Structures are given as structure tokens and as C-alpha cells.
Amino acid sequence: MRLELRGITKRFGALVANDHIDLVVEPGEIHCLLGENGAGKSTLMNVLYGLYEAEEGDILLDDEVQRFAGPGDAMAAGIGMVHQHFMLVPVFTVAENVMLGHEQTRGGGRLDLDAARAQVREISARFGFHVDPDAVVEDLPVGVQQRVEIIKALSRNADVLVFDEPTAVLTPQETDELMAIMRQLRDEGAAIVFITHKLREVREVADRITVIRHGKVVGEASPTASDAELASLMVGRAVELTVHKDAPTLRDNGLRVTDLVVTDEAGTVVVDGVSFEVSGGEVLAVAGVQGNGQTELTEALIGLEGDVTGSITLDGKELVGRSVRRILDEGVGFVPEDRTHDGLVGEFTIAENLMLDRSDGPPFVRRGALQLAFRDRFAREKIAEFDVRAQGIATPVGRLSGGNQQKVVVAREMSRDLRLFVAAQPTRGVDVGSIEFIHKRIIATRDAGVPVVVVSTELDEAVALADRIMVMYRGKVVGIVPADTPRDVLGLMMAGISPEDAKGEVTA
Amino acid sequence: MSADHKTTQLDAPLSETTRTVTLVSWKTAGVLATVTLLYALLLVAVPHSGDTRFLLSQRSDFFQIPVVVLPSAPLAWVCAVVLLAVTAVAAVLTARRRRTPTWLVVVYSAAALTGFLAWAGAGSPRDLSIVGLLGGAVLWSVPFVYGALGGVIGERAGVVNIAIEAQLLGAAFTAAVVSSITDSAVAGLAAALLAGALVSLVLGLFAITYHVNQVIVGVVLNVLVVGLTSFLYSQVLVPSAETLNSTTRFTAVPIPVLSDIPVLGPVLFRQPLLIYLMFLAVPAVWFALNRTRWGLRLRAVGEHPKAADTVGIDVVRTRYNAVLVAGAVAGLGGAFYTTVQLSQFGENMTGGAGYIALAAVIFGKWDPVRAAFAGLLFGFASNLQNVLSVVGSPVPSQFMLMVPYVVTLLAVAGLVGRSRPPAASGEPYVKG
Numbered sequence: 001m002r003l004e005l006r007g008i009t010k011r012f013g014a015l016v017a018n019d020h021i022d023l024v025v026e027p028g029e030i031h032c033l034l035g036e037n038g039a040g041k042s043t044l045m046n047v048l049y050g051l052y053e054a055e056e057g058d059i060l061l062d063d064e065v066q067r068f069a070g071p072g073d074a075m076a077a078g079i080g081m082v083h084q085h086f087m088l089v090p091v092f093t094v095a096e097n098v099m100l101g102h103e104q105t106r107g108g109g110r111l112d113l114d115a116a117r118a119q120v121r122e123i124s125a126r127f128g129f130h131v132d133p134d135a136v137v138e139d140l141p142v143g144v145q146q147r148v149e150i151i152k153a154l155s156r157n158a159d160v161l162v163f164d165e166p167t168a169v170l171t172p173q174e175t176d177e178l179m180a181i182m183r184q185l186r187d188e189g190a191a192i193v194f195i196t197h198k199l200r201e202v203r204e205v206a207d208r209i210t211v212i213r214h215g216k217v218v219g220e221a222s223p224t225a226s227d228a229e230l231a232s233l234m235v236g237r238a239v240e241l242t243v244h245k246d247a248p249t250l251r252d253n254g255l256r257v258t259d260l261v262v263t264d265e266a267g268t269v270v271v272d273g274v275s276f277e278v279s280g281g282e283v284l285a286v287a288g289v290q291g292n293g294q295t296e297l298t299e300a301l302i303g304l305e306g307d308v309t310g311s312i313t314l315d316g317k318e319l320v321g322r323s324v325r326r327i328l329d330e331g332v333g334f335v336p337e338d339r340t341h342d343g344l345v346g347e348f349t350i351a352e353n354l355m356l357d358r359s360d361g362p363p364f365v366r367r368g369a370l371q372l373a374f375r376d377r378f379a380r381e382k383i384a385e386f387d388v389r390a391q392g393i394a395t396p397v398g399r400l401s402g403g404n405q406q407k408v409v410v411a412r413e414m415s416r417d418l419r420l421f422v423a424a425q426p427t428r429g430v431d432v433g434s435i436e437f438i439h440k441r442i443i444a445t446r447d448a449g450v451p452v453v454v455v456s457t458e459l460d461e462a463v464a465l466a467d468r469i470m471v472m473y474r475g476k477v478v479g480i481v482p483a484d485t486p487r488d489v490l491g492l493m494m495a496g497i498s499p500e501d502a503k504g505e506v507t508a
Numbered sequence: 509m510s511a512d513h514k515t516t517q518l519d520a521p522l523s524e525t526t527r528t529v530t531l532v533s534w535k536t537a538g539v540l541a542t543v544t545l546l547y548a549l550l551l552v553a554v555p556h557s558g559d560t561r562f563l564l565s566q567r568s569d570f571f572q573i574p575v576v577v578l579p580s581a582p583l584a585w586v587c588a589v590v591l592l593a594v595t596a597v598a599a600v601l602t603a604r605r606r607r608t609p610t611w612l613v614v615v616y617s618a619a620a621l622t623g624f625l626a627w628a629g630a631g632s633p634r635d636l637s638i639v640g641l642l643g644g645a646v647l648w649s650v651p652f653v654y655g656a657l658g659g660v661i662g663e664r665a666g667v668v669n670i671a672i673e674a675q676l677l678g679a680a681f682t683a684a685v686v687s688s689i690t691d692s693a694v695a696g697l698a699a700a701l702l703a704g705a706l707v708s709l710v711l712g713l714f715a716i717t718y719h720v721n722q723v724i725v726g727v728v729l730n731v732l733v734v735g736l737t738s739f740l741y742s743q744v745l746v747p748s749a750e751t752l753n754s755t756t757r758f759t760a761v762p763i764p765v766l767s768d769i770p771v772l773g774p775v776l777f778r779q780p781l782l783i784y785l786m787f788l789a790v791p792a793v794w795f796a797l798n799r800t801r802w803g804l805r806l807r808a809v810g811e812h813p814k815a816a817d818t819v820g821i822d823v824v825r826t827r828y829n830a831v832l833v834a835g836a837v838a839g840l841g842g843a844f845y846t847t848v849q850l851s852q853f854g855e856n857m858t859g860g861a862g863y864i865a866l867a868a869v870i871f872g873k874w875d876p877v878r879a880a881f882a883g884l885l886f887g888f889a890s891n892l893q894n895v896l897s898v899v900g901s902p903v904p905s906q907f908m909l910m911v912p913y914v915v916t917l918l919a920v921a922g923l924v925g926r927s928r929p930p931a932a933s934g935e936p937y938v939k940g
Contacts, residue, residue, distance in 0.1 A: 072821075
């Protein structure tokens with residue numbers, strides 16, 4: 001089925017998320033929608049899927065104008081979507097998830113689970129998915145959950161398939177498998193829309209590329225275009241894709257983690273016997289697929305986890321068992337994974353957010369009173385230094401873009417005397433310009449002799465920043481390897497294969 | 509379960525496994541120890557001597573079982589020993605990071621109860637009727653069970669039904685008026701159903717359509733209905749009590765053959781229609797929730813409304829549907845007060861039963877069958893007071909009135925295991 005979007009315009013208040021976007025996707029074609037976070041890709045697809053209603057424009061399927069009141073209509077018309085955040089009910093089985101919304105019933109209104117199971121098995125067999133229809137979704141690895149999403153779309157005979165940032169949660173190997181599945185679907189005649197901001201994937205799989213920036217189509221590109229060309233089209237100016245850094249100058253002091261075990265509330269050992277050292281002046285990147293204990297590791301470093309055993313020493317001082325305040329006082333800077341949730345108070349101004357961790361005494365507070373003049377001077381200095389683009393220091397942080405919000409967090413955490421810097425997903429949901437800036441500051445911190453731990457699920461970022469890379473899988477350390485380790489080996493390690501075996505498998 | 513239990517198959521490489529450890533809490537052992545201590549104090553501080561007469565059948569029964577007469581002090585002390593033993597076992601298990609099995613708690617409860625009854629009934633010339641104890645428990649559990657079913661249905665769809673109390677009371681009032689006017693208990697029951705659904709409609713309007721905090725709406729509704737029914741009661745029902753507040757009640761309908769089974773017969777099968785309906789409603793709700801399209805969609809909306817929306821399920825409509833059904837079911841429980849228990853409405857006559865039903869929802873881990881059993885337990889606790897007052901128990905009746913609430917507190921605080929509410933429970937669904 002041929003999909004055409006004609007002049008789609010979607011506004012949220014004053015913000016124009018989609019500005020007269022035209023897009024044609026032919027059957028048997030993988031059409032890549034490339035753009036930065038916040039460029040309007042997902043909004044466009046939500047319009048297509050009936051989740052949002054466009055102010056202007058038409059959706060045409062095989063040249064017929066469609067009216068979608070909701071996702072049900074879009075699905076009925078043959079549009080399927082694999083969502084970035086899976087739209088699966090975690091406590092349901094695969095079969096229940098697949099049948100939901102178009103259930104077949106037997107006598108007495110009973111659900112016909114057998115029919116759903118058969119359908120799951122049939123589609124699984126067609127694509128070699130190995131999905132058990134009776135498995136509970138939350139017990140499945142994310143890669144398999146994504147396949148359930150694909151089965152869900154296919155079970156409704158979707159001819160147009162939209163993949164919204166599908167690789168964000170996958171290992172490189174799983175990504176390769178997904179690409180193969182997308183090609184197979186294309187060869188069967190599906191029209192595929194692939195939304196991403198990862199240049200590598202675009203060039204690998206796309207038949208055509210449309211680039212979106214600030215809600216507008218800024219051009220088409222050929223899959224043979226170079227990374228630099230695609231990036232500059234996406235960002236609107238030439239960008240530096242690599243991080244320049246000199247060989248590290250190591251210092252004796254640093255972070256030493258020994259046999260760290262973190263147990264969560266359900267009794268799962270989320271960090272399992274992790275040991276590593278980071279010297280001053282070195283970046284250790286923690287790589288791995290989301291949810292393999294990295295979050296809990298960073299939270300344990302800052303004292304946010306409850307059930308922790310083992311030892312964390314910083315310059316010889318034990319941190320386990322100390323309160324967060326006392327750990328911060330030891331000179332630990334921490335950029336949390338989810339800035340809007342853990343890093344900032346959205347309703348507070350930039351100035352207030354910049355002093356959140358300094359409210360316990362001078363110079364920000366004297367005799368219980370906030371030193372407003374000092375606070376504002378401090379904030380003005382910091383937003384200049386960290387290039388925070390905002391109307392002023394009194395702007396609520398919630399109104400800033402993702403990149404500027406992150407710069408506020410980084411500014412706050414870097415403006416104390418640091419003896420350890422921990423950053424979790426420092427550039428998630430951040431525009432390319434801000435990524436460059438944040439990366440430079442992280443390297444500058446390292447060059448100042450501070451041990452740095454960066455957690456990133458983006459392998460490119462981990463490789464770019466790291467002096468050494470530690471890969472985690474199911475709470476354990478798979479291995480700690482040099483930064484120039486081949487991507488294939490790292491990818492296999494992210495699936496839990498030891499560095500030795502991974503190297504053997506890659507060279508074989 | 510071993511301390512480091514592997515969650516995946518053994519043939520997976522070592523790195524494939526995520527280790528889990530069993531986390532135990534001293535909560536259960538602590539509650540058991542506290543109750544044991546209180547019980548022992550009771551026996552020591554207020555010793556009773558004499559015999560306790562346990563009556564197992566009624567005069568009208570087909571099979572007659574002789575009265576069991578037991579010396580109360582030895583029996584009470586034997587029970588105390590059992591309590592102590594179970595507490596010790598629970599403590600040892602906990603120290604070894606193992607959970608206390610449910611059957612052990614059941615043994616404990618039975619021993620505690622027997623001992624308490626032996627103590628309370630000691631020396632009384634009157635018989636302690638076991639049938640009355642259990643049959644009354646079934647009867648008294650009616651509002652709790654229906655209320656809990658209503659709570660389960662609402663919450664599985666993502667709407668916390670705090671308004672059970674309002675649904676019970678509103679339904680009790682409506683059933684009283686309609687049953688009085690029509691001289692028909694069945695008409696009263698139908699009216700109760702509608703009244704419960706009406707309260708739900710208001711809850712839905714605020715909680716679903718206007719995204720108001722569900723707990724606040726629920727509590728406000730509870731207070732509102734107390735005020736409204738009390739006002740109408742004093743202004744309308746009291747002046748014309750003869751015509752408007754003198755209900756026709758359901759009478760006990762013995763089921764042939766079944767009702768002649770010793771002990772169980774009179775307990776389960778010599779009850780009014782509303783109770784038989786309850787026996788059917790519990791499995792029916794379970795079936796509807798777990799085996800039908802209606803239930804699947806309802807649960808989807810309560811777990812992950814956005815996922816439901818993306819497959820074309822109307823979240824708002826599904827939630828309204830669930831909340832209305834929940835209110836109607838709870839309404840049946842409200843009818844108990846004025847068409848079974850009494851033949852007239854009284855101010856605030858539900859007295860917090862809705863909150864106990866809510867506790868039963870949590871104690872029952874959002875499962876209709878478990879919640880119904882929890883309701884039965886609370887019904888038993890409520891009935892205990894009636895039975896003991898017949899025997900002439902030394903415990904002040906005001907104190908016994910606290911029992912259902914204390915039992916609720918102990919059950920929910922001390923004995924509920926790990927449970928997970930529906931993921932989207934209490935969260936309004938806002939599109940986009």
C-alpha cells in the first residue's frame with residue numbers, strides 16, 4: 001500500500017511541531033525519517049497513527065484520503081506501528097497482547113486463546129522469531145518484546161509499518177537482526193517508515209531518506225551520503241562527530257569499587273559482584289543494553305540505593321553506608337539518567353536549580369536566609385560558561401529544551417570541587433550541538449585529573465568518550481576492555497559473551 | 509526456595525542468569541509474636557475455669573450431633589502452646605530467609621480462635637453455637653464481599669474505588685425506600701444496583717473525565733452520601749416510616765438435601781437469596797475478568813492504558829463501564845443492610861464497611877476470589893461479637909466491636925505478602 005502525507009501541520013499551542021510536511025512511502029520501500037530529538041518525527045507518526053489530530057493536511061493510502069479518529073481506525077486501514085516505548089501490557093502473555101483489541105471469542109464470551117496462540121506461532125515461524133505465545137511479556141528480553149510488537153502489527157495485516165526509534169533499546173547484534181527483519185518485510189511488499197537519529201543505521205537499511213528539522217522537511221538524501229553530510233543536514237550546520245582527546249594522564253588517586261552487590265526491592269540482585277577501578281584523569285565508560293544494572297550502579301555510587309554490600313572507596317575513603325549529602329561533600333558530581341525526573345525541579349528557575357545541592361550553608365545560605373544576590377550572580381556566570389540558551393536565569397527549567405536542561409544539570413554538578421564525576425546517559429534526548437558541548441566538558445573534567453564514570457547505552461558515545469570500556473550484562477561485569485576494541489566484540493559482550501569468546505567469534 | 513535461585517534454565521551460560529535472593533520481612537513473625545503475647549497475658553491476667561460447650565448442630569437439623577463439652581482452661585493453654593510453637597517456627601524460617609507458609613498462619617489463626625472461644629465461653633451454661641458462628645460469618649460478610657468485588661473490578665480497570673462505602677450506604681438507603689414502597693425485596697435489590705451505579709457515575713465523571721485525584725473524589729463521595737442519606741432519613745423517612753422505611757426482607761431459603769449436611773448445610777445452604785447470589789457472583793467476576801474479552805480489555809486499561817489505546821480500545825469508555833459495574837456489584841452489598849439484616853434504614857448504618865471491603869481488596873491482592881475470602885474473614889470477625897454476647901462473654905461488647913477493624917489492620921499490615929496493584933491504578937488517562 002502506498003502511503004502519502006500531504007501538508008501535515010500539527011501545532012501544540014504556539015509550537016509548530018509539524019509544518020506542512022509532505023512524505024511519500026512506496027510499497028516495498030524502507031523510507032527513513034531522519035531528524036534530531038524534538039524535530040517532530042514522532043509527532044508526525046502519531047498523527048499518522050491517529051493518536052494526534054493534525055490541524056491541516058491529509059493522509060492518503062493508495063491515493064484515498066483517510067480520516068482517523070483514533071489508532072483503531074489507522075490499524076483498520078492497514079497501518080501498524082512499533083512504538084519506541086513498547087505498547088505491551090507487561091503482565092499479559094504474548095498471545096493476550098497480540099489479541100488485545102481484536103479478540104476472537106468462543107461460546108459464552110470466552111476468549112479464544114488458541115486462535116491467538118496459533119496466530120503468534122504462524123507469524124513467528126514465518127520470520128524465525130522463536131516467540132512463545134504463553135510467555136509473560138515482562139519476563140522477555142527487550143529484543144523479544146520488540147518482536148511481539150512486530151507480531152502485533154502483522155497480526156492485523158498491516159501494509160504500512162512504522163518503526164519509531166526501534167534500535168534505542170537493542171544490542172548491536174539485535175539491531176542487525178531487526179534490520180534483516182525490516183528487509184524481509186520490505187521484500188514482502190510492506191511500506192516501511194523507519195524513524196531514527198542514528199546515521200549508521202540509516203545508511204545501512206534505507207532506500208530513501210527524508211530529513212526533518214524543526215518540524216519541516218529540509219531535504220531528501222541518498223543512502224550513499226556520508227555521515228557528515230547527513231549530520232549537517234539534520235542539524236543545519238557542520239558538526240564535529242568525533243570527540244578529540246589526548247592520551248590520558250593518570251593519577252594515583254581515584255575510585256575503587258570492590259564486590260559491589262545491589263539488591264532491589266523484589267530481591268533481584270541488580271548489581272552482582274561488580275569490581276573496578278578508575279584512576280584520576282581517566283574516563284571509564286560503562287556500556288550495555290539499558291536495564292543491565294548500570295542505573296543501579298550509578299545510584300549506588302551516589303548513595304541512592306538501599307540494599308548495598310561491598311565497598312566503594314574514593315581516594316581511600318569508604319562511601320558505602322554514607323548519606324547522599326556526605327557523599328556529595330566528598331566531591332562527587334552526578335548527572336542522573338533521567339534529568340526531568342531526578343535531575344531538576346521543572347517548576348524551579350534556572351538559578352534555583354543551580355543551587356539545589358548547595359542549600360546547606362554559605363555562600364548560598366547564611367543564617368538560614370538564601371543569599372539571592374549571590375545566587376543570581378552565580379547563575380549568570382554558569383549559564384554563560386555552560387552556554388545555556390535561555391531568556392534569563394529566572395526562566396523555569398521545565399521550559400528549556402532537553403539540551404539546555406542537561407547543560408543546567410552538568411553546570412551544577414561540575415561547579416563544585418570534584419574528585420569524582422559520574423554521568424548516566426549524559427546526552428540522552430539532547431541535540432547534537434549540546435552533545436558536542438557536554439562531551440567537551442566531560443573530557444575537560446577528565447583532563448583536570450578527576451576520575452570519570454560515564455554510563456551510556458549508545459555504544460558510539462561510550463567508545464568516543466572512553467579510555468576504557470566496562471560492559472555490563474545482567475548486573476555483572478562482562479569485561480573491561482580498551483576503548484579501541486572492535487564494535488562487533490563490544491556488541492557480543494553486551495549480549496553477555498566474555499571478551500575472549502567474543503574476539504574468537506568475531507575473528508572466526 | 510534456595511537463597512540464590514536461578515531464574516533461567518541450567519543450560520544457559522552463567523552470564524545469562526540474573527541472581528535473585530528471597531527477601532523476607534519480620535512482619536509476619538512480629539504480628540504472630542504480638543498476638544501470642546497478648547493471648548498469654550489474657551489467660552494469665554483473667555483466668556477462667558469451667559467447661560465450654562460447643563454446639564455443632566441445631567434442633568431443627570436432620571442429623572443431630574451431641575454438644576461437645578471441653579474443659580476450657582486446659583484447652584486454652586494447649587492452644588497457647590500451639591501459638592507459641594507456630595511463632596517460633598515462623599521466627600526460625602524468617603531467620604533462615606524463608607517465608608512463613610500460609611497454612612501455618614491458618615493453623616495459627618484456628619488455634620488462636622479456638623483458644624479464645626474456649627476462654628470466652630468458659631463456665632457459661634449456654635452453648636456456643638459453631639453453626640451460628642460460621643453461618644453468621646457468611647451472612648455478615650455479604651457487604652464486604654460484594655464491596656470487595658466492586659473494588660476489584662474498579663481497580664483492575666485503573667480506577668481506585670474508594671467510594672465503596674458510599675455505594676453501600678446509598679444502595680442501602682435506596683433499597684429501603686423502594687422495597688418499602690413496592691413490598692418487594694427483589695425490587696429493592698434492583699434499586700440498590702442502580703444506586704451503586706449512580707454513585708459510580710459521579711466517581712467516573714470526576715475521576716475519569718476530569719482527571720481529579722481518585723482518592724479524594726472517593727472520600728468526598730463517602731462523606732457526601734453519609735450527609736445526603738442522613739438528611740433524607742430525618743426529613744423524609746422518619747416522618748413516614750410506615751410507608752417509606754419498613755422494608756420487605758429476603759428470608760432464608762433452605763436448599764433441599766444440601767441444607768441437611770451437618771454443620772456446613774445450615775452455614776451455607778440455609779441463607780437468603782442475596783447470599784446464594786454472592787456464591788455465584790464471586791466465580792462469575794473471576795471468569796469475566798480472566799476469561800472474557802470484557803475482562804481482558806478492562807485489565808489492559810488498568811495496566812497500560814496507552815497500550816490499550818494504541819490497539820483501538822476506548823480507554824474512557826472501558827473505565828466507565830468497569831466503574832459502573834463495580835458500583836452496581838457493591839450496591840448489591842448495600843442491599844444487605846435493609847433487605848436482609850434489618851427491615852429499616854438507619855443513619856450511617858454501614859459504619860465503615862466500605863473501608864473494610866477496600867482492605868479486603870488489598871488483602872486479596874486484587875483477585876476476586878482471594879478478596880472474597882478476605883471479606884469472609886472480616887465477616888467472621890464482625891460476627892464474633894454477636895456470638896459471644898449470646899454466650900455471655902466477659903469481654904465488653906464495645907471492645908468486641910473493635911475486632912473486625914483490628915483483624916483488618918493485622919491482616920493488611922502483617923500478613924499481606926508481596927503483591928502488586930494494577931500498574932495504572934489511580935492514574936487518570938490523558939491522551940497524547
